[in-house]
Amino acid sequence: GENVEQHPSTLSVQEGDSAVIKxxxxxxxxxxxxxxxxxxxxxxxxxxxxxxxxxxxxDQRIAVTLNKTAKHFSLHITETQPEDSAVYFCAGRxxxxxxxxxxxxxxxxxxP
Amino acid sequence: xxxxxxxxxxxxxxxxxxxxxxxxxxSGDLSVYWYQQSLDxxxxxxxxxxxxxxxxxGNILERFSAQQFxxxxxxxxxxxxxxxxxxxxxxxxxVEGSNTGExxxxxxxxLTVL
Numbered sequence: 001g002e003n004v005e006q007h008p009s010t011l012s013v014q015e016g017d018s019a020v021i022k023x024x025x026x027x028x029x030x031x032x033x034x035x036x037x038x039x040x041x042x043x044x045x046x047x048x049x050x051x052x053x054x055x056x057x058x059d060q061r062i063a064v065t066l067n068k069t070a071k072h073f074s075l076h077i078t079e080t081q082p083e084d085s086a087v088y089f090c091a092g093r094x095x096x097x098x099x100x101x102x103x104x105x106x107x108x109x110x111x112p
Numbered sequence: 113x114x115x116x117x118x119x120x121x122x123x124x125x126x127x128x129x130x131x132x133x134x135x136x137x138x139s140g141d142l143s144v145y146w147y148q149q150s151l152d153x154x155x156x157x158x159x160x161x162x163x164x165x166x167x168x169x170g171n172i173l174e175r176f177s178a179q180q181f182x183x184x185x186x187x188x189x190x191x192x193x194x195x196x197x198x199x200x201x202x203x204x205x206x207v208e209g210s211n212t213g214e215x216x217x218x219x220x221x222x223l224t225v226l
Contacts, residue, residue, distance in 0.1 A: 043217030043218050044155070049214065095213040099170065100145075100213065102155040102157075103154060104154035
């Protein structure tokens, strides 16, 4: 089955700096790669996603890149703000098969 | 608000007991997923149901079981509870057949086993 590894487990940046979180996956059948943000006491919420036929996607300060050959994808947050502080999860999914496999999460702290 | 409702939000019980967690998916979503999140841990997939049928199974213990009812709500039953079962249990739903496969999560049920 799919195995998703996520690094780093914790990340601390100064407000205004950029943050990068990286994930690797094992299953070539995975074709959908979402990123979820989990704030304290809440359930994870999708912030951006990318499909396997796309190499990069951007939404304001957030971008995701995908390298299918190397089986890795990354989340980039620019101009970080204190409200970006949360736990971020990457995931891989074969949309024909069902379940999403999540990475172990990255706790991002943005210091004002 | 994701549209996914989980009850109860908090539950405290003793070892050996049995509890039931309930999930109502978003209107129109046929798939329901259950995930377990232990302290400082990631999201561990337990089980998926699609339109009443079990579709995928993860690392779900034999003491745990789930079902999805005709009205599409789902219940996760945890029995013979142990201290290590203390965790946040999330339910998520999705629209199967979509190209994205986005999961919509509820706010979780926090189970504490004493």
